[in-house]
Amino acid sequence: MTKEIWLNLPVRDVEVSQAFFSAIGFTLKPEQSAPGERACFLVGKTVVMLFAESIFKHVNGGLPMNDTQSTAQMLISFDAESRAEIDELAHKVKQSGGHVFSEPAENQGWMYGFAFADPDGHRWNGLYMDFSKLNT
Structure with missing residues (x-):
């Protein structure tokens, strides 16, 4: 479909x-x-x-469109291949005019990620998920 x-x-x-x-x-x-x-x-x-x-x-x-500086309608998440890719992407976002509002960090013992706003304020979340650590 x-x-x-x-x-x-x-x-x-x-x-x-x-x-x-x-x-x-x-x-x-x-x-x-x-x-x-x-x-x-x-x-x-x-x-x-x-x-x-x-x-x-x-x-x-x-x-009307929402004001991305004072409201959030959604968080767009995507996965990465590795922790290093997350770190590199966070660096690129900062160098390219985006705003990292959550620095790369481990979360729940099996995810590593960061969150940023693009130049228009839309919120994004990059994650590396190590599923081998999910239930440990």
């Missing part, structure tokens, strides 16, 4: 967001991107569409 999941997010400046997500290692899909309108990225098996705010407002039926 479902082939892909697409996350659609509003952004103030498509080029700034495209540069940020490219710099941290997300895979740009140029064939589905359009300068000033949208940038499309593949994150694992999930498609993330970044729409200019004016276009997003039209696409979502005209509802």
Whole structure:
């Protein structure tokens, strides 16, 4: 039935967001991107569409967008291959204009991760999960 999941997010400046997500290692899909309108990225098996705010407002039926500086609607989580990848990604986020609000750390004895906000304030959570330690 479902082939892909697409996350659609509003952004103030498509080029700034495209540069940020490219710099941290997300895979740009140029064939589905359009300068000033949208940038499309593949994150694992999930498609993330970044729409200019004016276009997003039209696409979502005209509802107002939440203020990402004072509210959080969701936390987008993704997995990593290793603890080193989490550390490297946290460094790239800081260098590329994102805000790490939870530094890389171990959680519950089997997860290692960090959380950040992209330039538009959308919240992301990168995790390395060592399932061999899950029930120990």
